[in-house]
Amino acid sequence: MAVKTNGVVDGILPEELMKLLLSLATKWGDGLDLKNLKVHHLSGAMTNEVYRISWPTKNENVPRRVLVRMYGEGVDRFFNRDEEIRTFECLSKKGQGPKLLGQFANGRVEEFIHARTLSAEDLRDSEISSLIAAKLREFHNLDMPGSKNVLLWDRLRKWLNEAKGLCSPEHLKEFSLGNLDKEISLLEKELPTASHDIAFCHNDMQYGNIMIDDKTKAVTIIVRVV
Template identity: 60%
Template structure:
């Protein structure tokens, strides 16, 4: 639903600040917002960390709509990542020709370039052609030279989140979710997964379909939303993408995960073969098989990571999403898969 006023943003203490920033952005783009009634604000669904809006106004030159994206930072989510680091990543991505441009910032959010491409759907991830495009884009992304130490960040981040989850959760939930034993699980998992294939790359770490956009004409893929991005084993990022195929965040029950939709072995092999081949390499069957196997084990780290994320989000985020049930499913999947993958 398009709103002719900024009703959606009025609950924010910085409403006036947002208006001033948007007016300044309009001027930078060669437009003028002299009447708030000409502005449209459309909430975009599917975001679980921030609130995201498409904002439109008529251009000064020909009256066509100018589109920008306004991102309001979720409450309490700074526990998950450093906002200054995330902004630095965003700006570096732009300089590398990746993602949208940063147009302006305000206290509780920012204004971004609106990418004229469509956000993928859950079903798109299963389309062989689109999946192949994503695989090639991931390889390109992993090879970016970005700020930060080129070493795995996942383990340190999980330990930090575990401590925070324990400080927030009731004793009942600590027991139900087995938080007192997770430190041992994280340590043993790190030891097991660090022995073998360990290529480190700059990883997106949250490659669900809503963070992937495609230009229908050129078929080019753009990855967006870098809050969780960091250097990590590339196998972890590939595993994350596979795990996200179980989700549909635009359904009536966006927190429910359906693991019958997890890609089968042939799908995973095809994706990883494309990934390894995308820059002119010719991987052997053995190389493909090795990465397929390592990626499958890294799904365990993904389940712990997002399980902890869900528990913390249940306490700090006000977005309408059943974070605790989502967390329960991720932890359940961890224990189910562990006995199979780490016998």
């Protein structure tokens, strides 16, 4: 395996992650030899590098599997990592999504869910779309800690300012970023919140953040707080 990512090179894992995996294996009674780790890069994530890591257990036919999420370089400009972890833990306790198994400097270890990530084509399947809609209704009804106010407009302005700071004058003009402040204000004015329910939202519902078990038809939403 020859992969160069934010923290994984040629299949060699960061030392802090290795220690965490060893600690988890010891906790589960696996007696892990780090030389027996199998690292498999998973596609689908847009801002992180995601790996399935497995190792033998005492039951030779049932390997232990965990998912490792390596944070993408520079995404902390747009995502609040501490807030994401707190929300992730809360969702896990409520039975939503995978369990958080541990954290290290550049990522986290999650429960490995035996399901597949959706594709763009899956979203055109009426049965799958119905399952996603039902899951989202459940998701939106969650009672989560934190602010109950609308965060969308301040967040859009924050992202816009970050983008302006990163772009060259040519890109500012090409993507018309100078006009977006007015468009955000127009949308905020045209979409009043008084007549709408305010709920806990995902804010990144692209197909790479949705998984499905084809046998049970269970849908899992992978959360990133933005």
